[in-house]
Amino acid sequence: MASSAAERVARPPGRTGDRVFKGIATSAGVLILLVLAGVALFLTYEGFPAFTAAPGEIPGAGGITGYIWPLVFGTLLSSFLALVVAAPLAIGVALFISHYCPRRLVGPLGYLIDLLAAIPSVVYGLWGIFYLAPHLVPSYTWLAGHLGFLPFFSGPASVTGRTILTASLVLSVMVLPIVTALCREIFLQTPRLHEEAALALGATRWEMIRMTVFPYARSGMVSAVMLGLGRALGETMAVAMTLSATGVITVDLISSTNPSTIAANIALKFPDSTGIQVNALVASGLVLFAITFAVNFAARAIVGRRREFSGAN
Amino acid sequence: MNRISLQRAALPGIAALALTVAMTSCGASNETTSTTSSGGGDLSGTLNGAGSTAQESAMTAWKAGFQSANSGVTVNYDAVGSGSGVEQFLSGGVQFAGSDAYLSDDELKKVPSSCGKPVEVPVYVSPIAVIYNLPGVDNLQLSPATLAQIFAGKITTWDDPAIAADNPDAQLPSTAITPVHRSDSSGTTANFTDYLSQVASSDWTFGSIEDWPKSVSGGEGANGTSGVVAAVTNGEGAVGYADASQAGDLGTASIKVGSSYEQPTADAAAKVLDESKPAPGRGGTDLAIAVNRTTTSSGVYPIVLVSYQILCSTYSDSATADLVKGFEQYVVSSDGQDAAAKQAGSAPITDALRSKAQTAIDSIAGQ
Numbered sequence: 001m002a003s004s005a006a007e008r009v010a011r012p013p014g015r016t017g018d019r020v021f022k023g024i025a026t027s028a029g030v031l032i033l034l035v036l037a038g039v040a041l042f043l044t045y046e047g048f049p050a051f052t053a054a055p056g057e058i059p060g061a062g063g064i065t066g067y068i069w070p071l072v073f074g075t076l077l078s079s080f081l082a083l084v085v086a087a088p089l090a091i092g093v094a095l096f097i098s099h100y101c102p103r104r105l106v107g108p109l110g111y112l113i114d115l116l117a118a119i120p121s122v123v124y125g126l127w128g129i130f131y132l133a134p135h136l137v138p139s140y141t142w143l144a145g146h147l148g149f150l151p152f153f154s155g156p157a158s159v160t161g162r163t164i165l166t167a168s169l170v171l172s173v174m175v176l177p178i179v180t181a182l183c184r185e186i187f188l189q190t191p192r193l194h195e196e197a198a199l200a201l202g203a204t205r206w207e208m209i210r211m212t213v214f215p216y217a218r219s220g221m222v223s224a225v226m227l228g229l230g231r232a233l234g235e236t237m238a239v240a241m242t243l244s245a246t247g248v249i250t251v252d253l254i255s256s257t258n259p260s261t262i263a264a265n266i267a268l269k270f271p272d273s274t275g276i277q278v279n280a281l282v283a284s285g286l287v288l289f290a291i292t293f294a295v296n297f298a299a300r301a302i303v304g305r306r307r308e309f310s311g312a313n
Numbered sequence: 314m315n316r317i318s319l320q321r322a323a324l325p326g327i328a329a330l331a332l333t334v335a336m337t338s339c340g341a342s343n344e345t346t347s348t349t350s351s352g353g354g355d356l357s358g359t360l361n362g363a364g365s366t367a368q369e370s371a372m373t374a375w376k377a378g379f380q381s382a383n384s385g386v387t388v389n390y391d392a393v394g395s396g397s398g399v400e401q402f403l404s405g406g407v408q409f410a411g412s413d414a415y416l417s418d419d420e421l422k423k424v425p426s427s428c429g430k431p432v433e434v435p436v437y438v439s440p441i442a443v444i445y446n447l448p449g450v451d452n453l454q455l456s457p458a459t460l461a462q463i464f465a466g467k468i469t470t471w472d473d474p475a476i477a478a479d480n481p482d483a484q485l486p487s488t489a490i491t492p493v494h495r496s497d498s499s500g501t502t503a504n505f506t507d508y509l510s511q512v513a514s515s516d517w518t519f520g521s522i523e524d525w526p527k528s529v530s531g532g533e534g535a536n537g538t539s540g541v542v543a544a545v546t547n548g549e550g551a552v553g554y555a556d557a558s559q560a561g562d563l564g565t566a567s568i569k570v571g572s573s574y575e576q577p578t579a580d581a582a583a584k585v586l587d588e589s590k591p592a593p594g595r596g597g598t599d600l601a602i603a604v605n606r607t608t609t610s611s612g613v614y615p616i617v618l619v620s621y622q623i624l625c626s627t628y629s630d631s632a633t634a635d636l637v638k639g640f641e642q643y644v645v646s647s648d649g650q651d652a653a654a655k656q657a658g659s660a661p662i663t664d665a666l667r668s669k670a671q672t673a674i675d676s677i678a679g680q
Contacts, residue, residue, distance in 0.1 A: 271394030
């Protein structure tokens with residue numbers, strides 16, 4: 001009794017505020033988990049009938065695996081191509097802004113890059129279908145003519161330009177701002193002393209960047225690219241509008257027949273679907289959920305592993 | 314002082330509360346369609362429908378026309394797609410559904426007993442044009458077999474002998490053909506493939522389907538009518554199918570019917586319904602039509618999209634029944650059909666079909 005009374009007296013002021021804040025913060029954290037669990041549960045529950053259904057009931061041939069696998073292939077292929085284009089470009093732009101660009105251009109340039117992220121994906125879709133695709137047709141014809149021996153360019157070249165390569169280029173522009181913004185922030189955090197030490201040892205600016213900035217930023221660059229990958233995997237409207245999706249599996253990047261992506265396929269097929277077709281679409285959504293989860297998980301793992309070797313410590 | 318400020322604070326609050334209550338009660342009464350027929354045939358109340366996106370544009374015209382004649386009426390139409398619309402109708406969520414296909418036998422069994430035998434009225438007829446982009450060829454003519462082979466990926470260049478046989482006078486280039494189809498599920502695809510499977514079953518072996526078959530070799534997919542039109546416009550040598558009203562400046566192929574070649578005009582499209590029989594097992598007030606794609610009469614264009622409005626034959630109260638009847642009578646009237654033609658480029662139904670539709674709609678009653 002006495003001790004508890006003493007405790008009560010000894011309690012510092014403002015303890016209630018602390019407790020309330022802790023409660024709010026904890027419940028916010030728990031809420032995220034609940035939402036995630038809820039989404040996963042819904043996808044599993046609604047998608048399950050498609051996994052157990054007879055193969056004949058699923059649209060197309062080959063049952064649910066035959067339905068989802070080409071979509072998974074298309075999703076991974078378009079996202080991979082988008083990153084191959086966007087990642088080096090984004091790192092270059094970020095490096096220019098953080099280390100090469102005249103100081104008074106830093107602000108406006110960063111603002112312009114961020115503006116790219118503010119453009120709605122439908123607008124990218126319109127740009128892709130009406131501008132980019134027709135203007136890429138001559139390049140595709142040239143590729144089919146001169147590099148046709150490669151399986152990627154075996155053609156016949158699309159006359160409308162609405163290929164998976166076009167869709168990937170649109171995607172790469174869309175993921176550019178997010179990767180650039182993150183890389184720029186990370187590059188700017190390189191300790192000034194590291195950079196000055198490298199320069200004092202006689203390094204050129206490029207050598208300084210290689211010796212201090214990249215090692216320090218490596219894990220951050222990986223996570224930035226992975227976040228970009230997340231955006232590319234889930235992108236719906238721009239792909240649905242730009243891509244000529246016929247649902248085949250092919251590595252030919254410039255022909256009219258292309259694999260579709262999971263997100264685009266859901267957007268295209270959902271309005272007129274009923275019954276088991278809806279379950280099949282939800283099942284494909286579950287697979288996309290699993291893929292993005294795996295990608296983020298892998299990104300975390302890489303970041304965690306690389307941290308020890310980075311210049312940060 | 315204190316009391317006054319309290320009153321001041323409370324007054325707007327009470328007013329807002331009263332307003333909210335008034336609005337919610339208003340909203341609630343809307344949902345239950347409180348329909349009261351005032352004198353002079355003027356209707357009032359709310360009518361809810363859902364379904365086909367093809368009808369969306371025509372529905373805008375019908376809503377405007379009907380609501381301006383009956384100021385107390387609100388017509389809501391949610392263009393969620395035919396499948397979802399029919400599902401909502403079967404569960405009693407909406408009073409009518411718009412659908413690009415009449416109810417299947419399975420769906421007929423799911424109609425609630427309170428609804429009675431459903432009344433299906435063809436209200437929206439639209440010719441589907443075969444659009445193409447081939448500079449130098451102004452009047453392309455195609456026989457059904459050639460058309461089927463082009464879309465099945467069996468004919469791959471424009472100077473193919475089969476196309477040349479249909480176009481003896483044209484200078485055909487050796488450009489590769491890019492057939493463009495819908496990548497989304499669509500009633501247009503269903504009607505187009507239905508045509509191909511009926512008139513050229515040996516060249517088109519994929520049946521009548523909403524989703525373009527994956528097993529067809531070649532071809533390009535595009536999202537929606539506008540996507541197909543954009544793809545054909547941008548691609549030299551491309552050919553696609555789309556609502557005739559959306560063809561714009563593109564060339565539209567003449568399709569061989571009997572011994573002549575027909576353009577997708579509104580007149581020719583509407584006539585095909587007069588040449589068609591009721592769907593198997595239907596008849597009476599159910600105007601589901603098995604479109605006669607194999608007609609050989611001249612002046613008839615058989616590639617049409619027929620979109621229905623699906624209604625109950627009995628509604629829970631006579632006020633709702635009157636509202637449905639009033640709206641549907643306007644939709645099939647020559648005023649309503651002309652308004653749709655102006656707005657959406659559809660083909661107004663013929664007088665013969667109109668009188669059948671009017672009889673069917675008149676049979677609707679309240680309990």
